[in-house]
Amino acid sequence: MSSTFAPESHFITARDGLRLHYRDYPCPAATRLPFVCLPGLARTADDFCLVAEAAQQSGRRVLALDYRGRGRSEWDKDWRRYNPDVEEEDIFAVLADAGVARAVFFGTSRGGLHTMRLARARPGLISAAILNDIGPVIEKKGLLLIKGYVGKMPPLQKMSDAAALMRLTASVAFPAITPEQWEIFARQTFEERDGKIALRYDPELAHTLDDITPECEVEDLWEAFAALAQHPILALRGETSNILSIETFAEMARRAPRLERHTVPGQGHAPLLLDQPTIERVMQFLNKQD
Structure with missing residues (x-):
C-alpha cells in the first residue's frame, strides 16, 4: 500500500474562459495508470471521496472532476453550454493540465455516458472503465x-x-442507506451559503432536461458503447434502478465479453459509493488492471 497524500484542488481556465475545478489525489510513486472519476448530471467530485482514497492507497493517482456549473467550478452564464460536447472539451482540458494521456475511467450516470463517448472520440485514452448505474439505453421513466x-x-x-x-x-x-450515509449524501448535494442551504450546482442545469417528455425518443448509445466494449468494464447497477434496466444490463454483458457485472443491493440510481462492499468490488476490479 502507498502512503496517502492529501487531495489537492486545482483550477484551470476552459477554452471559453470559464474556471474549472478538479481534485487531484497524488501518488508520487505510482506505477499504475491514473484513475479518472466523472460524476453524474448534478453531482460533484466529492461523490468519489471514499473510492478515490482507496484507489490512491493502492498506488494510483486519482482525478475527480467538477463539470462546469457544479461543485467548485464556475457557473456558465449560458445553460446551453451544459452539454456533452462542451463538457468533454473541459474533460480533455483537465487531462491535459494533469498530464494524463491514458487512464482507467469511472463514470457515474452522465459520467458513464461521457466515458462511452470518450472511448469513441479518442481511442487509446481509456484502458478500462467502471460504469455506475448507466448503460447505452436510458429508461425514460427514470x-x-x-x-x-x-x-x-x-x-x-x-x-x-x-x-x-x-x-x-x-x-x-x-x-439500505444508513442515517450516517444520508448525512454524507446531503453534504455532497447541498452547501451552507449565506445562512441558508443551497444546491451545489447551478439550478439552470434543469433546462438540459427540457426536451425529456413522455412522448420523446431517447437516443441510445450502443455505437459509443461498442468502442468501450473492447476494454475491461465493471458495470454497477443499483438493485432498484429506474435508469439502467435489468434487460440493458444483460445486453451489455452480451455485447462486451470482458464486462463484469455487480448489483448494489438496496440502492437505486445511482449507488452512492459509500458502502464498503461496493468499494471493495470496485477495488477488486481496479487492482486487476494494468
Whole structure:
C-alpha cells in the first residue's frame, strides 16, 4: 500500500474562459495508470471521496472532476453550454493540465455516458472503465423522475433538514442507506451559503432536461458503447434502478465479453459509493488492471 497524500484542488481556465475545478489525489510513486472519476448530471467530485482514497492507497493517482456549473467550478452564464460536447472539451482540458494521456475511467450516470463517448472520440485514452448505474439505453421513466427534482428544492435552513428531505424523498429507492450515509449524501448535494442551504450546482442545469417528455425518443448509445466494449468494464447497477434496466444490463454483458457485472443491493440510481462492499468490488476490479 502507498502512503496517502492529501487531495489537492486545482483550477484551470476552459477554452471559453470559464474556471474549472478538479481534485487531484497524488501518488508520487505510482506505477499504475491514473484513475479518472466523472460524476453524474448534478453531482460533484466529492461523490468519489471514499473510492478515490482507496484507489490512491493502492498506488494510483486519482482525478475527480467538477463539470462546469457544479461543485467548485464556475457557473456558465449560458445553460446551453451544459452539454456533452462542451463538457468533454473541459474533460480533455483537465487531462491535459494533469498530464494524463491514458487512464482507467469511472463514470457515474452522465459520467458513464461521457466515458462511452470518450472511448469513441479518442481511442487509446481509456484502458478500462467502471460504469455506475448507466448503460447505452436510458429508461425514460427514470429521466422523467430526474427532471422532476433537478434544480428544485424547498427552503431549507440547516443541513439536517436537507438530509431529512433526501431521506423522505429517496428512501424507497435506497432502503439500505444508513442515517450516517444520508448525512454524507446531503453534504455532497447541498452547501451552507449565506445562512441558508443551497444546491451545489447551478439550478439552470434543469433546462438540459427540457426536451425529456413522455412522448420523446431517447437516443441510445450502443455505437459509443461498442468502442468501450473492447476494454475491461465493471458495470454497477443499483438493485432498484429506474435508469439502467435489468434487460440493458444483460445486453451489455452480451455485447462486451470482458464486462463484469455487480448489483448494489438496496440502492437505486445511482449507488452512492459509500458502502464498503461496493468499494471493495470496485477495488477488486481496479487492482486487476494494468
